[in-house]
Amino acid sequence: MDPIRNPFAPGAGTPPPELAGRDELRESLRVSLERTRLGRPAKSAMLVGLRGVGKTVLLDRIRQDAEASGIHTVRIEAPEGRSLPAILAPQLRQALLRLSRLETAKNHAVRGLRALAGFASKLKVTYQDIEVGYDFDPEPGLADNGDLEHDLQALFEQVGLAAKAAGTAVALFIDELQYVEEEQLAALITAMHRTEQRQLPVILVGAGLPQLRGQMGNAKSYAERLFEFPEIGPLPDEAARQAIGRPIENEGATIDGDAVERILALTEGYAYFLQEWGSHTWLAASASPIRRRDVAEASTQAIAALDESFFRVRFDRCTPKEKRYLRAMAELGAGPHRSGDIAACYGAKVSSLAPTRSALITKGMVWSPNHGDTAFTVPMFDEFMKRIMPGEDWRE
Template sequence: MDPVRNPFAPGAGSQPPALAGREAIIEDARIAIERAVLCKPSRSQMFLGLRGVGKTVLLNAVEALANQRGHVTSMIEAPENKSLGEQLLPRMHQVLRKLSVAANAKAKTYDALRALRSFASAFKLEYGDVSIAVDPEVGVADSGDLENDLPELFVRIGEAAKAAGKAWTLLIDEVQYLSEKDLAALIVSLHKINQARLPVLFFGAGLPQVAALSGQAKSYAERLFHYPEVGALPEDDAKAAIRQPVNDEGAVIDDAALKEIFLKTRGYPYFLQEWGHQSWNLAVGDTITVSDARRAESTTLKRLDEGFFKVRFDRLTPKEREYVIAMAKLGSGPYRSSDVADALGETPQSLGPRRAQIINKGMIYSPSHGDIAFTVPMFNDYLIRNLSILG
């Protein structure tokens, strides 16, 4: 088949040609977005799942939905070495500039800009070469305590959005990388917004441990957020995610090929896209056959090993690599921390710091007390497949 017409373009956060199996999540987001414009409170949402399941894709889809319905949006990716305030400052300034064009919002926008200037000064934050050209408001968002100041700032922005007849949607990817202090301040801010019935909405995405991290930061977080689970697609949805794009290009994929791709990918969206991409390029004529899907395996695994898997493995130190390889040798997981310790000839206590570092790097998480699992689907298969090279 013509590679130029290949509908599959797997990449980090790339929009797949069909968002199969996520309709309920998108519909819940739509309702929340439309309620926000009417100043009717809705729970913020935190998409949780392993790597490669399409959390970022969902955030992008929600952002587009919010823009279509009159929201001003801000999207950030939480980094491992930057504060939330530093990330939010330019986005909040941009939001207020957009809201300031509404005649009814000029006074409220001005108040919010003054609060933002106070916030930037209190935390010694810089915004490139652009200055916030208003005087700070003494006593507002200037204590230097993020948990006190950020909620005041969110309220001012919410009041400006309400005056403009708009809403502000904040979207944060990789929430697990927020510090506990930053996450607590964000939760308190969203709680304050809900209490004030202001048109501010939040959507986040992160690894499965985010629900526990949120609860640790603030006990009422479980009542503040919905936590939609974003996982592997059921068989029918996984097949639709491949079949529909192929059909849209005037081509066909037979049922046996769809079955083969589903079994090999276990329904994980990123793997589906990669397998579909390679199968298309190998097919002759206008039909992808089971033979094409099987021949695609070696190329697909090579691309996944050299990209999706390796980039994550390379972040680990030699000792951390030793730990995850020991996990993989135990099977598919989840794994008992004590079993990994036994395999390495050490105690769980002595391995605690190493385990914590691997969790902090987003490579593993604890689905239940004493258990650990990979955050990357099929990562154990990758490690065993490449053991002679990696170990």
């Protein structure tokens, strides 16, 4: 098959050729965004799920839908080691500058930019990574107390007032929210709560690993009433078949039904893995129709590609102690697993492994579905750990 015409797109956040199985959620969030624009009650949403299920792709598609309807959007990724004020400030500045070009919203937007100047200048003492241009002088007493929770509320109010004057809404799209520290997450939740109370058109659509739900509940007890938490998981079988079959058909080729079923079995319906197997199967096939033997030939290359990119980039971030812990988890299977069972795998005490487990949760490698349980955040990571750390030497 012509590699130039390969329709599949394995990559970090790369849009797939067919976004299958997500229409219901997209429609639900479209309704929430439009209600926000009208000043009607609407819950913000947090998309939660494992790595590789397509949260980032879905977040970006919902943002594109919002932009197409005239809603102003802000797109942020929350990396490890950066403060929330630092990643928010430049993007809010851009949103306010866009709103300031609209005559009906100009005065409110300018006041928002003054609030942003006060917000950034005072909080820079605490969060030294804030870097943002100041378009106007601060207004004394406006978002400049130096207290994140108080000042973020004031800043969001000004953003909401400018959006309301413009007859639109501002939608914040924040990826990897699990990396935001609890105190800063609490301030974000409080600011969103305040805009909802004032019926201002500001909405948040976030995405993160499964532990995000618990993190937000710990940060503010009312978070579960303020947000929806749709779980993004593997695609249902029919949607997974569509994700494989339709891109191939759009290129004028076909794939046998048993070949599709084999891909579904190997990938377990995870969106990223479907793209990886689809891409390598296309390359392995000599002609249409694509057959099951092409899938078998492609599987070696697909697994090697995952090992060197999707899996390896996460493995390399771990310390030797953390790798041993992950290998012990893998020995027990996909999980989740009890802490005592993991410790027993290589003769360690549960209490001695608590710091290692905590560090792995912080890095987003594992999460706790229930008290005392630990599970991988990356699908099929147990099999990768057995490939990368074979034998029994890891127990020593």
